[in-house]
Amino acid sequence: MSETTEAATAAERNTSADEAGKAVFSVRNLWKVFGPKAERIPHDESVTGLSQAELREKTGCTAAVRDVSFDVRKGEVFVVMGLSGSGKSTLVRCLTRLIEPTAGTLEFNGDDVIGMDKDRLRELRRHRASMVFQNFGLLPHRTVVDNVAYGLEIQGVGRAERRARAAEMVTKVGLDGLGERRPGQLSGGQQQRVGLARALAVDPEVLLFDEPFSALDPLIRRDMQEEVIRLHSEEGRTMVFITHDLNEALRLGDRIALMRDGQVVQLGTPEEIVANPADEYVRDFVRDVPREQVISVRRAMRPCKKGEADTGAALEPDTLVVDAVEAVARSGEHCRVVENGRTLGVVDNARLLNVVAGLTGEEDGGEQKAVAAV
C-alpha cells in the first residue's frame, strides 16, 4: 500500500512538470442538464447559481454535471468521488459521449470530442477509451472468451486473432481455465474480471471505470482493487475511476475530484484532501479516514530546534505517518525528514500523535510552517 502511494505520488510529480502537453482528457466548463430546454440552462446567468432544488423548481431541469473543469494527466489514476446522485456517473459517460454533454469543451489528446462525427466517435470508443461498468454488462449467451473478444469483434478483428488476444487477457486478469464458462456460472468478482479483460482487450489509451466494484462484497472488492493497482503499475495506463467509496478513492487515486451536486468541490491528491479539506462538506467526508495512512511526514514535521538537525533517523519526506510512528517508537527519539541530504524538519511523538488525533489543522498546507493547535 505504502509503496504504491509512493510510486503514485512520484509519478504525479513527474507528470506535473509538463502537464499541459500530457493531458489525456481536458475538460472545461462541462455541463449536463436533463429536462426541458436543457441547452439554455448553462448560458442563463440567472439560474446557473441556483441550488439543485431551486433549479428544478424554477426550470424543471436537473443539472447532473455543472461547470466541471479538470485535466486527466497521462499515466495517472484520476478518481472522481461523490455520493450517489452527485453526477459522477453522468460525468464519466460524458467523456465518451455515451451521454451527450449539454455545454462545455472536451478534448481527448487534443482532439475535440464534442465536435466528432459518428465515425470518429465510434473510433474513439473502439480503440482509445473503454469502460468497465458497475453491473458488468456482460452478454450472458457468450462464453467468457467471447465476451472478452466482443470489443475486438465490433472492430472487425478476425475470429482466430480476437480469440487469441482475448485468451491472453483472460490469463492476465487471472481467469485461467474459465474461458469457456458463461458469465452466469461465475462469481461477481470473476464477472467483473471479465469486464476488465474486455476493456483491456482493445488496448485502449484510457480505461474508464464506473463504480466497478460497488456491487462486490468487501473482500472481493479489496482483491479487485489490488488487481487494478497491479495493472496500473505494470502498464501505466491512464485510468479514470468513479467511486462512492472514499477508502477506494484514497487507495487508488493519484488525484481525486470530489463531486457534490454536479460540481467538483475539491480536486487534489489524497493527502491534500484529507489534510486540507476545502469546506465543511469535505471535512465531514474525510472525518473518519485513518489520517496516519494518508498524510506524509512532510506535512507532519516541525522546524528543527537547535541540535536536532544532527540526531535521529532520517526519513524521506513522503514517508507516511504510520510508518514514521514505527521509526520514532523504535528509536525513542525524534526522526529527521531529509530530502536530497538536506534536513527539512523533524517529527517526534507529539507531532505524530497530533496527526493521528486529527489535531494538525494546517490552514495553508505549508510544509515548513507547523501550526500546532496544542
Added chain:
Amino acid sequence: MSTTTLTQGKDGAPAAGAGEQLRRGLAGRPALMALIVVLVALVAGAVAFDGTWPKALTFDVKGPLDDASNWLTDNRATSPLFLYFLLHISNWSEGGVDYVFTFLSNLGWLGVTVLATAASWWVAGAGLKARALRIALLTACIFAVFGVLGLWEYAMSTLALMIVAVAASAVIGVLLGLIAGLSDRGDRILRPVFDTMQVMPAFAYLLPLVLLFGIGSPAALVSTVIYAAPPMARLTSLGLRGADPAALEASRSLGAGSWQRLWTARLPLARKEMLLGLNQTIMMALSMVVMASVIGAGGLGDKVYQALAKDNVGMSLIAGVCIVLIAIWLDRVTAAAGDRLESSPGSAPAGDTGALTLERLGARLIAAALVVFAVVASLLGPVGERSWPTDWTASVSAPITNAINSFTKAISDGVPVLGGTDVWAAHFTSWVLNPMRDAMQAAPWWGVLLLVAVLAWLAGSWRAGMTGVLSLAVIGVLGLWDKSMDTLSQVIVSMVCTLVAGLVIGILAARSRWVMRLIRPVLDVMQTMPQFVYLVPVVALVGVGRPAAILAAVIYALPAVIRITAQGLRTVDPAALEASRSLGGTGWQQLRQVQLPLARPSLMLACNQGVVLVLAIVVIGGLVGGGALGYDVVYGLQKSDLGVGLSAGVAIVCLGLLLDRLTQSAGAGKRGGTK
C-alpha cells in the same frame, strides 16, 4: 317511464321499511343503494313488462351486410383489391401449404417419422443425453400412433398447414416485435392492437376472412397467422425492452453501431423471450389450425368436426387424441430447446473450440444424410410408401372406436341409481340454465343497462360503465338482444363455476405442496391443448347441448384461473405472512387476513382471464349445441352468410368488451382504492 317510477316506489317502500338499520348502513354508500334499487326495479320490470329490446330501436344490419357479401362474391375475380393483393396472398398460401404437403407425402411415412424424430432429437440437444433420446422416442411413438389409428393423411395435412402457418407467424411476429421493441411510437401503435387480439375470440374474425378468401386453406392460414403472430411479436418486444441496459451500454461504449448492437447484443439478449414467444405461437397456431376446420382447413380438426356432426364420439375422440399428441410433442420439443438455451455451458454454437468430438461428428453425419434424403425425396418423388400401410391400421382403429362408443353410452345414462352424465346434464339445464336464461331475457333491457352501469360504477370506473352500456346498446341495436342474453347467461354460469372451482383448487394448490405437485402436470397438458379438443370428451360425457358448451368452457378456463390464483397466493410477501404467523394466526386467519387481501390483484386477474377464456369457448360451444350467438357464428361461417355470422360475431365481441372491462376495472379500482 312514469309508471316505472311508480312500480319502483311501490316495491321500494317495503324494502326501505324492512330495516332502519340496513338503511343507515347504506346511507354512506350511495352506489350500493343504487344497486339495490336497480335490482328491485329489475324484478319489478320483469313482472310488469316485456323485457326485450324494442323493435323500433333496432337497426337492420342484415341487408347491408348481405349486399357487401354479394359484392365481394361478384367482384372476387375483377376488383383490383383482389387481383393485386388478396389473390397473391391466397395463391402464396395455397401454394405453400400444397408444396409442404406434397413434400411430406413424397417423403413417405417412414421418411417423415425419421425426419421428425431426428429434428426433435437435434432440437432437444442431440447427443446421447437422456432427455434428447426420450424426446426422440416420444416423437417416433407419436408418429406411429397417427399411422396405427389410421389418421396419417389427416395428421400430415394438419402438419403441413402448421409448418407454413408457424413460419409465417414467426417471421411476421418478429418483424412486428422489432418495430414495437425498438421504437416507442411503434410500441404505442401496436400495443393496443396486440391487447385487442388477445381478448378477441378467434371465431370473430374467421368470417370476414372467409368472405375475402373463400373457404379453404388460404383463409385458414391467414386467420392462423393473425391469431398466432401477436404472442411472438409481444414477447419479442418484451425481450428487446427488458434486455440488461448495462450490457447494451457496454456494447455502445465499445463503439458498436446500431446494426451491430442489434445483432450482437439486443437480439441474443432477447432470445429467451423470443423462444417463449415461438412456443406460444406454435401452440396458438395449432389451436387455430384445428379450429379452422370449420372453414375448410381439413386435417385432424376436420375429422373431429365431422365426427362430432355425425355423433361418432369414438372417431372424434381418436382424432382428438392425435391433436393432443401433436400439441404435447410440439410443446415438449420447444420446451426442451428453451431449457437447453438456459443451461448450456458451451454446447450451443460453441463449435469454435475446434475439437470435433465423436458425438458431434455423428450428429453432423446424420444431419447431412437426412438433408440428402429430404432433397432426393422432394426432387424425385416418393421414397418408399407414401402412406402408412393400411393393413396395420384397419384392425386397430375400428375396435377402438366401437369400444369408446359403448363406454360413453354406458356412462351417459347407464349408471344405476346415480343416473349418469346425460341425466345430470338434463337436470342442470332445467334447474339452473333455463331459469337463468328466462330471467335474463325477461328482465327489461333498460334495467340491464342500468345494472351494468351501476356495477361498473361500484367497481370503480365510470368509463368502464360507459363501455359496457355502449356494448350492450350495440347488441340491442343489432337486434340480437334475446340471443345475447341467452349467451350471457351461459357465460355467467360458466364463469361462476370456473371461478368457484378455480379459486378453491388454486387455494388448495397454494397451501399444500402435494396438491400442487399432483395438478401441475395436468395443468401443463391442459394449457397446451387446442380449444377445439375440449369439446370432444365433453360431448362424449353429456351429449350435445348447452351443458356440454358450459362444461367445455369451465374445463378450458380452469387451468389459467387455478394457476394465477395459486401463483398470486404463493408470491404474497413472505414477511407479511411471517408476521401473521409470529402473531399466532391460524392457517385460516393467515389465508383470510393476509394472503387473500394481498393477492387481490392476482385474483382479479384470474377472474378477468377466466372471462376471456370462457367467452372464447362459448362460440365454439355453438358447434355442440350451445345455441344462441355461437350457433349463429358457426352457421354464418358454414353458409358464408355475412349477415347472420358477422352480427353475431360483433355481439360476442361486445359481450367480451363488457365483461372484460367490468372485471378489469374491478381489479384496478380496488387497487387504486387502497391508497
